[in-house]
Amino acid sequence: MNRSSIQSHLSSYRNSSFLLFRQRFALSFLLVAIAITTGFCQQPSRADQLNDEQIIEFYQRAQGSGLTEMQIEQAAMSQGYTLTDIAKMRQRMAKIKQQSNRTGQLSTDTLSSRSQQGTLSQRPLSSYDSLNLLRRDTVRRPNIFGASLFKGTSLTFEPNLRIATPRNYVVGPDDELMVEIYGNSTESFRLRVSPEGSVRMLNLAPIFVSGITIEQAEQRIVGRLRQAYQGLNRPNSGTYASVTLGNIRSIRVTMVGEVVMPGTYTLSSLSTAFNALYLAGGPNPETGSFRDIQVIRNNRIIRTIDLYDYLLRADKKDDIRLLDQDVIRVNDYGVRVEIVGQVKRPAIYEVKTGETLKNVLSFAGGFTDRAYTFSLTLRRNTPRELRISTIAQEQLATFVPQSGDKYTIGEILNRYENRVQVTGAVMRPGDYALGDEITSVRSLINRAEGLRKDAFLNRATLYRERDNTDLEAIPFDVGRLMRNETEDIPLLRQDSVHIYSVRDLREPYYVSIEGAVNRPDTIPYVTNLTVTDLIALSGGFQEGATPTRIEVARRIREDTTKMTGSETVQIFQFSIDRELHLLPADARFLLKPFDVVYVRTSPRYELQQNVSVYGEVQHPGNYAIESRGERISDILKRVGGLKTGAFLPGARFSRRGTVIATDLGAILDNPRMSGNLLLEVGDSLYIPKLPETVSIQGAVLNPSTVSFTSGFHFRDYVTQAGGYTDNARQKRSYVVYANGLKDRTKRFLFFRHYPKIEPGSKVIVPFGPLTDDRRLSPGERIGLISVIGTMTVTLTTVIINLVRLF
Template sequence: MSRPLTLAVALSLLLSSALATQAQDTGLPEPFSPWLENKPYPEEYKRAYLPEEGEETGRILPNPRDSADKQTLQEYEPDLRPNDKRQSDSSQAELAPSPLENLYSHRAGQPLRQFGYDLFNTGSESLKTEESNAPPLGAVQDDFVLGTGDELQITFSGQRTDQQTYKINTEGMILVRDLAPVPAAGRTIGEVRESIARAVSSLPNTQAYVSLSSVRQVGILVVGHINNPGRKNLTVFHTVLDALSAGGGIQKTGSLRKIKLVRQGRSNTVDLYDLLLHGGIMTDMRLQDGDRIIVPPVGPTVAIAGDVNRPAIYEIRPGYTANGKSRENLSLEDMLNLAGGILVPGQNRFMRLDLDREGRENVTEIENAEARQFGHGAILQVLKSEERRSGMVELAGHVRKPGLHDLTHNRTLSALLDSPDVLGRDIYPLIGVIERWDQEQLATQHFEFSVRSVLNKRDDFDLKEDDKIILFSKTDIYKINQDSKSDLLRSGNTDYPHTPLAQSIGFSPDDTALRSFLKEHGVNVQGAVRTPAIYPVAEGVTLDQLLAVSGGLTMDADSGDIEITSALSVHETDQHPQRRNYDLDETPAENIPVRPGDSIRIKELSRKTEERTVLIRGEVRNPGPYDILPNDRISDLIERAGGLTDQAYPEGAVFSRDSQRRAEKSRFRSAAQDMKRSLAAAVQQDKDAPDAGQIQMARELAEELETIEPLGRITVETDPDILAVKPDLDMLLEAGDRLYIPKRPLTVRVDGEVLSPASLQFRKDKDPKDYIREAGGFTYHADKGRAFVIYPDGSAQPLKASLWNHDAVMIPPGSTIVVPRDPKPFDFIESARDVSQILSNLAITSIFIDDIRD
């Protein structure tokens, strides 16, 4: 056989051996293979761990049959990059779960990690051991054995004063000036100190002080399942654990329990679990030159999940138990010791999960705790049983001391609530709820009580074990009423758990029983109270308590006529609703009982004053806002404003009313919507469709209708002299009225579709045509036939007949001539007959709106 062929066969055998070794090092139980086939993992992932047809064991390296396999193969090929690059990538890989962790986590239903491997997360970067040969901090013990390469520092004092460092030579000797050679290699540093002291004694008046300056390096070989295998240069002070850290830590495919330390032909086993679980010192074994550390594949594993202190995946050794006895499998006690014990003492359930040969998961509840039944691939699931509280009651809601309380010292409700530091300051006193489990009915029952009555010792209730007492705050009740006065509590929408009441008492969206219970105990308080709302109450609550919670009666309340409607009669023989009226002067409120389901109405007296204002502007001596009484009129307002000035022109007053403004705004919005609908319909027509210009004009008009501020003008008389003679013209004022008294004008305003809208000088001999001519004449869009004049008092008259038939029309000063826009471009709109009126109203509004603004 030729030399190249021999080399090729050798390489092939070597690669086959490596693949077989890696296939045995997966650390996966044999039953995992059929189980893995049925799981939704990527095909590349499955091919990396499942055997091919004809193979007996799982494999790590897939065959490069296609591009996907080639990529997977590249991921598993040996990494020949520099060590620092590989360490960087391996530290990132530590963050990702291993295949073993993925499998156990999927089976257990919770994330599980392999125990102990985070010991090497810092890697060799933190140790800096490869280039350090300095001794450890602190004094070196006298039993430290010196060797060739160690350096000693000798300081002389006395007749000879110098300090030098001496290295142990290859013959094991220290050569010191003026002294005979001192043997050092193989001796302890204590023995060498004594030898140097005896040698120095021959020198008169001289002493010597010896210390270790530097230690020799040793060469260590770290191989196996290590992140950065190879030769490491450490010192004799370093240990096996330091060597593993210098190698970048153990891979998760490597064992923590069967690490081999080979020294001078002898092999010792290092178990890191001794250090991790028991603080053992085996890993403190110091290194010697030529030591070899071998990390074999991970051994059998088990997992512990659930309510334990340290859920994880643990490697087990054949023969390992808690007390050191030789057994193949672990007991329940052994498993719990590995996991650091259970979280909560008491009744816990222990389940064993095993895979059979076909990959099926078998679940068994552990009944015999001493049986050795946890082997390779088993999972222990610890399940906490439901907590059983003994001799306790729970206080919840708006309290300062929520949580469990001892029933021995709180056998009654008054004993539980009597402490001054239990209730919050904003406590709702009319109802609390006792939530109790009925063992016979197997259902939760609710009982109401009056917090105030309990605190005042008028009522009390015996408590039972596991009772839950729920209290509320006034804020809770007010927040509930913000959304609905007909429903006491929200019913199941997604916002309900975030209300203050839900947060304070722990409601859940499906806790309908307690919500319905509170709703049934609601009392609807309406009328002259400061906070009308629905208030849940307990039996025994009186009207004075309810009024106190609702903020009390308002100043306008009629305390002589309070109406209470009860759902059921107070007489047991009469089951029909009943309405009763009370006079608080005759029957004190504390003597009037209130029952759940009642409706209370506190009537109001006729108001003598109201919080209403009007605004007057213009030519009065004291313009501004004024409060009004129900019977105030325009003359009263002018008089309170100091009267008219000498320049006032009452004939041109502009009076605007809030109700008219709202109605006008509604008409404008409705007209805009109609115009948009008509425009949309007209655009869809095949014939007589509007052109682009008409569409644009219609859109602008609709937008103007939506945004313009309404005027709401009413024609009124504001001349005080006339009002004094004709009081029937003196209009009553309403809240929101606005009155503007202009100055005596000497102009006539021309506005609308003219070229130059302006206020023109008044002359008796001018007619409307003259004023329009002076304003530049009509624009292209003017509706000449619909021009009109608005007289100073707000009345209007069309100019069509007078303008073209030359009839005389008197245009007094302060009048406004309005030329509206031509509605012809809007003929395609269905409501075109109303467009003229709309355009006229828009023109008037735009002219006078500034006069009545605040």
């Protein structure tokens, strides 16, 4: 034995010794606690001396120390407790738990619960899954049927721990069995299967339960309990027992072969083969078989799984429960074929020996509604190249696929083998079957229930498809054909007959009405329509209509080449009363297609048109224009005069939002002057109060509004605004009066005449261009004066010299 082996044995011995010491110490501590609590040396019945809190504390300490119920009972019996004392304590504990469960205060009862012991293997995101996620966005790969079953995250095949105890469950080490005794005696035991495969109760001999089913284990346990409970589970005994599965163990299963993630996995003892396959990522889609998966137990194949049974028929017969040390081997696939085209599930399918192409098509869900089922196209690999074959429909049941085959199912053509059509002016246009009843054009029209009344009988067209798929038009006289005056025309496949309507060969007929009617419109023409009918259809006359002047304009439809006049339309006039009665002479006048009816408006009929007068007048408001010749002076008479304090020179007249300057005082003095305008709809006249201010704006030092002062002139108001600025254009100054009129500054020779200022006036002084940039600096001025002086002296010298010469 080498040094490492010796150290390993010494380490194991120290660990086991330490564990044994810890258990003995905990057991001694509990026994001392029991002795101190109960004082069993002086009491004849020790269980009766414990209260409920002491019993609960005792069990909680025992469970916290890691001791099993069997070890706790053995320790109690070694200290002098009898089976009766232990049974009484169990009964009281059960009673306490039952009462606590009713009130919801105690949660220490775990006899009826089931949990998983140990940590189970979890499925990680494999490299294959990551690669598939990338391939979805970059490369379009053929879909392998069944591979998607193990790629999803919502399907796990996890075992349900809350199911009833499976009767065929095989018990193994670390499983917990819950034994419930009820009836005349009440007991409950929670037994954990030892590594040797046995359980113990009370002071009875161990019971070997490993490797047998839960049902067989129940029989052994009940048989052993009959040593303590006579007649247990026998008729009329009054005492019964049941054994169920409590906390379950974990098992280890090895996945080998063509799986995505081979290895050994820790699973629940309730797990099945599908659960293990999911954890391992399922068969490798590239190389693994979905139909040849072997479950090996004790070096013997106990089941071969075909996943197609589950995928296609939801058959889980192969989803067997696994045992510890089972091996699942996924073999290489054998024969794979690909089906594309018009099937319900195009994919790559695996084929077993004895299956035909018909079976493979059933795997794909069969043909779609648009599939071409007369034959299939096969692309097969040969030792050197590819080969194409055609498989007829009757060969499907016997054709044996080979690995690498690719079957393509085409789509039916968008054409009919026996269709003929009739469209247009027949009672039932549509598609019909060419056959015994329909063989010619006449039989097709009769089958469509004949011609409509608007059918154009002189001509119809038969459209026929030629050999090169071009259409050929064959005209015929449908009226003579239906009267048997000409020979019938035989029909061929894809023929189409079109019967024209008389409406198809003319412009759509309509009539129109315009003018003083409530709903001017254009409506379809109908026969025997009169003028009064059309007026009624348009809602009748408007209030201002003139019924005595109705005009109808009619197109000239005859040949006009020989006409000598210049008329382009015919005009008809009518006189109708408001009750829509035609005069007797015109009662038989009927409208024709394209006639236009005009209803005139009364020459003196107009809607009320208002003008507004507001301000300092006696009766402000809106006034209707009484006549076309009404003027400003006329409306002033209708308002009842002016109020005291009205400022007539400041009156403003506005038209369409624009102020029109007027002198209202002059208009009242002389109504014939040109400023007395004719009134229009929307005009407004405003008479203000006497204003008491004057506004000075523009190129003044302090633009402002000052009070009107009698006797002040234009320049006085400019002075009140601080005077002119440097760039003021004084000679361009002007005044805007309150009524919109304007007056500007005038100049004669060296004299300026400034406009008169009235209350409410605006004094405007325009700005001139800035002259700061034009002014010369002092240095420039000195230089300019020097130049001028020099030129003056030079010019003087020249003049003196000239005088001397002459």
